[in-house]
Structures are given as structure tokens and as C-alpha cells.
Amino acid sequence: KNFSGLTGCLTFVDSKLDISKIYVNNSKCEDALNIIRSEGKINEIKISNSISDGLDIDFSKIFIKNLYSKNSKNDCADFSYGNYKINKVVLENCGDKGISIGEGSNINSNLININQSNIGIAAKDSSEFFSNNVKINNSKICLSAYNKKQEFGGGYMNIENFKCENYQEAIKVDT
16 A cells, blocks of 8 residues: 555546556556546456456446456456446456455446456445356356345346356355
């Protein structure tokens, strides 16, 4: 963290975004790319080799056309308190979650491909996840919906075409 409490190597705060490409490589920060209280669109994000989270977006409304993240020691992509649309997501070698969705967030995605993670996609704490196509390979748990914080409810997922290969548990739901 820096003197302002920011945790990203590259951080956008209270911003209007219209960005063609963002590349972050070999991040030594808590978040390789951190977006806070911002809105707009990003055509392409590529993140590789992060010592913790690859992408972390909070309190925002963002459209991402293409998201690529690989070799994050924690989550490849983490979304909280916002509304997010992502056309195409390719994630690889995520230490914990491929995609973590929490705290009342809403995510809509067209195509997601995740290879090698502890949990492919986690929807928790009153968050909602919608996707047309999801393929997860080599994950302990492909999908997980649960409640973590007492002030929220559980997570919700709606996936049209779902494929899960080489897993220990396909779907884990908190009941």
C-alpha cells in the first residue's frame, strides 16, 4: 500500500475511462491493475505474472472487450461493488480464483475460458453472474456460490453453456 492506501501497481480512481490497451507484467503489488469508483470502457487488458491479484475493480461500472490474465498468485480477476460487462475472458494459472465476484456486483460476460485455478468462478455476497459460454479446465472447484459476509446474501449464477473438465468438484453451493 502507498500513503493513500492504494494497492495497485497501476491504479485508476474516480476516472472516466476510454482506453485501448492496458498491459501489466511482473507486478509486485497487491493488485497489478486496480480500478476504483470509475466508469467507462477498456478494449483490452493483459496481465501476467502478478504476486497477488491480477485485476481488482471496485465500486465501478466498466465494459471490458477482452481480458487476459495469467500467472496471478491469488485471483486473476476480482470484482466488487459494481456493474461489469466483459465480452471475452481468458484466464490461466490463477493461484486462488479465476474470477471472484462479490459485494453486490453484477457481471455479464459472453465468453469465459479458465485454465488452472483453485476455484474457476466464485459468486458471493449478493453478487450475480451471467454468461453465455463458460469453459473451465483443471480447477479444484469449477463454480462456487456462497455467502461470506453476514450483511449480504448468497451468490447467484446463470450460465447458458457450461463445460467443466479435470476437476475435483464441478459446482459447490452454500445451502
